[in-house]
Amino acid sequence: MKLVAPLNAFGRADLAIAGGKGANLGELVRNAFPVPDGFVVTTHAYELVTRGGDPRVSSEQVELPEDVRQAITGAYARLGGGPVAVRSSATAEDLPGAAFAGQQDTYLNVVGEQALLDAVRRCWGSLWTERAVAYRARLGIDDAGVRIAVVVQSMVEAEVAGVMFTADPVTGDRAQLVIDASSGLGEAVVSGLVTPDHYVLDARGRIDFTPGRREVVIRSAAGGGVIRESGDQARARRQTDSEAGKRQADSGAAKRQADSEAGESAGRPAGGGAGEWAGRLPDAVVAELGRLGRGVAAHFGRPQDIEWAYAGGRLHLLQARPMTALPPPPVGRLNPVQRRLATVLLEYLPVRPYPIDMSTWVPYGPAGLMRNVLGSFGVRRAFDGFLQEEDEVVHRLLPPAPKPAPKVLAAPFLVLAKAMRYDPARWTQDRRFHDYLAAIEALRARDLRAMPWAELLRVPRQALALVSPVADLRVDYLPGTGLALLRLLVAVRLLGRRELFADLLHGARTRTTDTNRALERLAEVARRTGALEPGPPPAEFADALAAFLDEYGHRETASPILVTPPTWADAPEVVLDLVKVLAAGSPARKEPDGALEPLLAHPLLRRSKRRRALITRWVEAARAGVAFREDSHFYFTMPQPVLRRSLLELGRRLRDAGVLAAPEDVFHLRMAELEEIEDVATLRGADAERLRETVGRRALKREELSGMRLIDPAAVFPPADTGDALLTGAPAGGGTATGPVKVIVKPADFGRLAAGDVLVCPYTNPSWTPLFQHAAAVVVDTGGAASHAAIVAREYGIPAVMGTGTGTSVLAEGQLVTVNGDTGTVRDAATGAATSAATSSGSGTGAGAS
Numbered sequence: 001m002k003l004v005a006p007l008n009a010f011g012r013a014d015l016a017i018a019g020g021k022g023a024n025l026g027e028l029v030r031n032a033f034p035v036p037d038g039f040v041v042t043t044h045a046y047e048l049v050t051r052g053g054d055p056r057v058s059s060e061q062v063e064l065p066e067d068v069r070q071a072i073t074g075a076y077a078r079l080g081g082g083p084v085a086v087r088s089s090a091t092a093e094d095l096p097g098a099a100f101a102g103q104q105d106t107y108l109n110v111v112g113e114q115a116l117l118d119a120v121r122r123c124w125g126s127l128w129t130e131r132a133v134a135y136r137a138r139l140g141i142d143d144a145g146v147r148i149a150v151v152v153q154s155m156v157e158a159e160v161a162g163v164m165f166t167a168d169p170v171t172g173d174r175a176q177l178v179i180d181a182s183s184g185l186g187e188a189v190v191s192g193l194v195t196p197d198h199y200v201l202d203a204r205g206r207i208d209f210t211p212g213r214r215e216v217v218i219r220s221a222a223g224g225g226v227i228r229e230s231g232d233q234a235r236a237r238r239q240t241d242s243e244a245g246k247r248q249a250d251s252g253a254a255k256r257q258a259d260s261e262a263g264e265s266a267g268r269p270a271g272g273g274a275g276e277w278a279g280r281l282p283d284a285v286v287a288e289l290g291r292l293g294r295g296v297a298a299h300f301g302r303p304q305d306i307e308w309a310y311a312g313g314r315l316h317l318l319q320a321r322p323m324t325a326l327p328p329p330p331v332g333r334l335n336p337v338q339r340r341l342a343t344v345l346l347e348y349l350p351v352r353p354y355p356i357d358m359s360t361w362v363p364y365g366p367a368g369l370m371r372n373v374l375g376s377f378g379v380r381r382a383f384d385g386f387l388q389e390e391d392e393v394v395h396r397l398l399p400p401a402p403k404p405a406p407k408v409l410a411a412p413f414l415v416l417a418k419a420m421r422y423d424p425a426r427w428t429q430d431r432r433f434h435d436y437l438a439a440i441e442a443l444r445a446r447d448l449r450a451m452p453w454a455e456l457l458r459v460p461r462q463a464l465a466l467v468s469p470v471a472d473l474r475v476d477y478l479p480g481t482g483l484a485l486l487r488l489l490v491a492v493r494l495l496g497r498r499e500l501f502a503d504l505l506h507g508a509r510t511r512t513t514d515t516n517r518a519l520e521r522l523a524e525v526a527r528r529t530g531a532l533e534p535g536p537p538p539a540e541f542a543d544a545l546a547a548f549l550d551e552y553g554h555r556e557t558a559s560p561i562l563v564t565p566p567t568w569a570d571a572p573e574v575v576l577d578l579v580k581v582l583a584a585g586s587p588a589r590k591e592p593d594g595a596l597e598p599l600l601a602h603p604l605l606r607r608s609k610r611r612r613a614l615i616t617r618w619v620e621a622a623r624a625g626v627a628f629r630e631d632s633h634f635y636f637t638m639p640q641p642v643l644r645r646s647l648l649e650l651g652r653r654l655r656d657a658g659v660l661a662a663p664e665d666v667f668h669l670r671m672a673e674l675e676e677i678e679d680v681a682t683l684r685g686a687d688a689e690r691l692r693e694t695v696g697r698r699a700l701k702r703e704e705l706s707g708m709r710l711i712d713p714a715a716v717f718p719p720a721d722t723g724d725a726l727l728t729g730a731p732a733g734g735g736t737a738t739g740p741v742k743v744i745v746k747p748a749d750f751g752r753l754a755a756g757d758v759l760v761c762p763y764t765n766p767s768w769t770p771l772f773q774h775a776a777a778v779v780v781d782t783g784g785a786a787s788h789a790a791i792v793a794r795e796y797g798i799p800a801v802m803g804t805g806t807g808t809s810v811l812a813e814g815q816l817v818t819v820n821g822d823t824g825t826v827r828d829a830a831t832g833a834a835t836s837a838a839t840s841s842g843s844g845t846g847a848g849a850s
Contacts, residue, residue, distance in 0.1 A: 019089030378408030481625030
């Protein structure tokens with residue numbers, strides 16, 4: 001229970017007693033990094049002072065107990081009694097995910113015992129400033145558990161100082177080291193008072209330099225504290241000091257004058273002694289900073305944010321903490337296969353996965369299914385490791401690079417054999433499918449709330465086990481789908497009618513079209529009964545909604561490969577928003593066989609009844625394949641709501657036991673960690689605290705990453721020459737249409753769409769497609785021509801442009817644009833109308849699709 005101890009008494013494991021800053025600095029001292037001497041006033045001293053009173057008041061105003069006073073002043077005397085820097089070091093700062101930069105106080109050039117004691121008190125009090133309390137509240141950190149230590153170090157009278165990042169904070173490139181520097185104390189750089197000199201040091205030691213402006217210089221004042229000068233004042237003072245030095249020089253000082261001039265040419269102050277830097281840091285100093293920075297990052301195992309100072313020819317490290325809000329490393333150049341997979345994965349991952357996702361639905365759901373399908377035909381590593389974690393939280397999407405195994409040589413024969421045996425048009429007659437539905441119904445019927453803990457704990461694995469039969473069905477029936485699509489594509493190419501291929505795939509009944517038409521019927525009930533008016537819904541509508549959710553409620557709102565986002569049944573307000581949109585008017589649907597008649601009118605087919613019948617069968621087979629892909633997805637996701645409800649029930653019981661703050665906090669845990677809990681009723685002490693700490697740590701990391709993309713869209717959708725277009729993307733068919741932009745970023749925004757709007761969104765999935773019935777056109781950041789969105793957009797005959805990468809950020813709400821689904825362009829309406837008139841004879845340019 002030490003009140004004060006030297007820095008080298010602490011290491012990274014001593015957060016609770018030394019705070020984040022003290023623990024990190026002690027770790028650096030122990031490993032021989034150049035850190036100024038100092039000591040830590042521990043959290044025990046803070047607890048002793050605030051015990052029994054309001055810490056917001058007593059930490060600053062109470063008279064220090066004699067033992068605390070003597071411990072601090074004694075350590076100060078042993079340090080030499082000169083000027084010191086006094087820095088706050090809270091237990092919830094300088095952590096991965098919670099830097100607390102600038103939230104607690106620092107005092108520089110503190111001189112004398114009384115000034116030191118006052119500075120320590122003020123540091124304690126800074127734990128309770130409005131900004132610090134608000135910052136902790138935003139991160140969900142409980143005030144009751146926070147303590148504060150204080151670091152006291154010998155003052156470094158810096159000639160130049162600043163901040164060093166051991167990774168590029170903008171791009172996330174771990175191979176680049178970024179240094180900001182300016183004259184005087186580093187506070188000017190840290191506080192943003194100056195435009196600093198900027199150095200970028202790459203892995204080969206090359207330095208890119210951008211000079212700053214040195215608008216302000218902060219330096220130590222005589223007797224304590226600091227003074228702030230403008231850049232002009234600092235330069236004038238340097239000139240005066242230099243002239244004074246020269247006047248005092250005698251005739252025997254020629255060598256000293258030569259040394260001074262040499263130092264000035266290298267950027268050193270000419271007046272001798274401590275001062276401000278006058279020029280660019282020498283390359284050798286930058287290189288040494290880089291060596292130290294990379295050494296610190298390697299020691300802590302992560303990129304670091306380091307404050308440093310240079311004085312008297314020596315570098316000093318004043319502070320080191322993990323870099324926060326650091327983007328993931330650039331993925332580099334993706335090959336065509338990686339880009340194709342990334343377009344799919346980006347559409348499936350609009351939100352960051354939780355740890356529970358990574359240990360349940362990600363490996364077992366659609367992504368795991370496709371891995372198994374491709375693996376069965378000899379393609380390895382198709383979806384292995386595509387989500388990378390940092391501090392046990394997903395921080396990066398790295399598109400996989402599939403590798404062929406020897407089995408791939410037999411793949412054509414396997415595909416052909418399965419295509420001959422398993423007809424996608426008959427897949428619902430397969431006994432395995434009926435067994436699967438029966439097992440789903442049995443699991444759905446179980447009462448989760450009535451189960452004892454041990455039985456409830458088995459339900460997630462039981463839900464995951466149900467997906468294997470559907471994976472087997474996909475392995476067997478997808479070859480027939482692929483063969484039917486390939487056969488039709490070759491046929492229309494040979495006939496010179498390639499442009500009809502996408503439209504020919506319409507017409508098959510799918511569970512997606514069933515869903516959308518059921519929504520239309522629900523909207524009609526809402527219109528007829530006045531269900532959308534304020535007040536309780538009429539019984540007829542309530543019954544219709546319940547029946548709809550029973551049939552279709554397992555549809556995802558955000559992602560089919562994650563378990564944490566709610567389904568329609570979990571978030572019925574999403575369905576109600578869709579109903580409001582659909583109830584506003586009647587949709588216009590394209591004729592499903594609109595492309596078949598033009599194809600059959602081809603001269604080679606018109607003269608042969610047998611050929612027309614053959615082509616018709618091929619079209620029907622291709623449509624059946626598309627329906628199989630859509631419908632197997634629909635049924636494959638049916639275990640997901642049971643899995644989600646079982647996890648939330650586990651979370652509810654952990655909340656009731658006082659372990660979690662809310663049932664949803666269970667998402668921060670992994671399935672294996674839950675399975676280690678033998679009985680929630682007996683979960684106490686260290687085990688409960690360990691779970692709370694794990695949840696809190698991962699929640700902080702998730703908050704840190706909240707503004708970060710999993711991957712830079714430009715890596716997946718490389719910027720293209722757009723000409724006079726605002727955007728370009730993958731053409732998904734449907735002609736042209738003009739309308740005002742409506743940016744919809746999440747299901748909660750569905751109700752904002754009005755008939756005739758151009759729907760602009762970051763991603764889509766089947767739950768978004770009912771909106772297409774009233775949109776003039778669709779523009780999507782992700783996805784491709786084969787995505788669910790593109791298929792349904794073509795069904796409704798509206799233009800769709802997929803994979804724009806930046807549509808939601810480039811297009812403004814209400815902006816009038818023309819979308820061309822045939823060329824994959826989005827233009828300003830005036831430009832789009834002119835282009836359409838010149839290139840698309842007969843295309844519509846009103847608020848609708850041609």
